[in-house]
Amino acid sequence: MHFTKGHGTGNDFVIIEDADGELDLTAAQVADLCHRRFGIGADGVLRVVRAAKDQAGAGMAGEAEWFMDYRNSDGSIAEMCGNGVRVFTRYLLAAGLAASGDSGIPVATRAGVVLAVAEGDQIRVHMRSPRVYAAGTATTGPLTFPGVAVDCGNPHLVCGLHDGLALSSLDLHMPPGFDKGLFPHGVNIEFVVPAAPLPETDLHVEMRVYERGSGETLSCGSGALAVGAVALRDAGLAMGTVAVDLPGGRLTVTHDEEDRWWLTGPAVLVASGELI
Numbered sequence: 001m002h003f004t005k006g007h008g009t010g011n012d013f014v015i016i017e018d019a020d021g022e023l024d025l026t027a028a029q030v031a032d033l034c035h036r037r038f039g040i041g042a043d044g045v046l047r048v049v050r051a052a053k054d055q056a057g058a059g060m061a062g063e064a065e066w067f068m069d070y071r072n073s074d075g076s077i078a079e080m081c082g083n084g085v086r087v088f089t090r091y092l093l094a095a096g097l098a099a100s101g102d103s104g105i106p107v108a109t110r111a112g113v114v115l116a117v118a119e120g121d122q123i124r125v126h127m128r129s130p131r132v133y134a135a136g137t138a139t140t141g142p143l144t145f146p147g148v149a150v151d152c153g154n155p156h157l158v159c160g161l162h163d164g165l166a167l168s169s170l171d172l173h174m175p176p177g178f179d180k181g182l183f184p185h186g187v188n189i190e191f192v193v194p195a196a197p198l199p200e201t202d203l204h205v206e207m208r209v210y211e212r213g214s215g216e217t218l219s220c221g222s223g224a225l226a227v228g229a230v231a232l233r234d235a236g237l238a239m240g241t242v243a244v245d246l247p248g249g250r251l252t253v254t255h256d257e258e259d260r261w262w263l264t265g266p267a268v269l270v271a272s273g274e275l276i
């Protein structure tokens, strides 16, 4: 089986092209592929399949030719992966499965169709609008962090750090605790601190993330979107751009005058090969 490896700000993926939907990837196979010692190593798998050829994608086949079948590194399925969409689009372009044009490339996901636009080394995606909807808390060891729940198609809990606590002081080797009543299917947890103002954006924050199904990752696109939405709301801004710095690099979240939410950042393919 042929594979390609890619990443978006260090959130890395094994990409498997299965245009006609002939592959039945099990959770165990995904976990094996993603294992960093015994496999290729990745935060997740992107299966590239024609929407019409996949049960979950078929309903969107009229709007998007390609369906991103995303799996976390533990083999679980997630509805959305913002960095995944960007790397998926980079793959479509590199493999000649889609052409870059002014109107963008529609990509079907379990959270609906999103639109990706390639601009040099950056890929920006018109994401589904984030919905900020409830208060919650996360815990790491003895520490409790108040946060806010955000639905980006997949679930997020955005927690601001308090009392001058540094992001680097958090121990994210173990999964943080969260309210299972609020998040019955698990949650991605973002920890956020303000960062020094930048001339080119309205707001600037730094974050770390503990992802459902993948553990701490260097970046999470949907997490950055959730963080951007909360930062704009807290600043009382109806529109604007937020620079979100993650351990793997910078993503930018923009809420524009047409009420669209954009996620922008680099997406890179780094290797390809054969599984033996």
Ligand SMILES: N[C@@H](CCC[C@H](N)C(=O)O)C(=O)O
Pocket (backbone or CB within 6 Å): 011, 072, 077, 078, 079, 080, 081, 082, 083, 084, 154, 155, 188, 211, 212, 213, 214, 217, 219, 220, 221, 222, 223
């Ligand atoms: N890293 C992704 C999010 C992947 C899915 C997440 N772990 C979940 O289970 O919801 C991103 O870039 O958005």
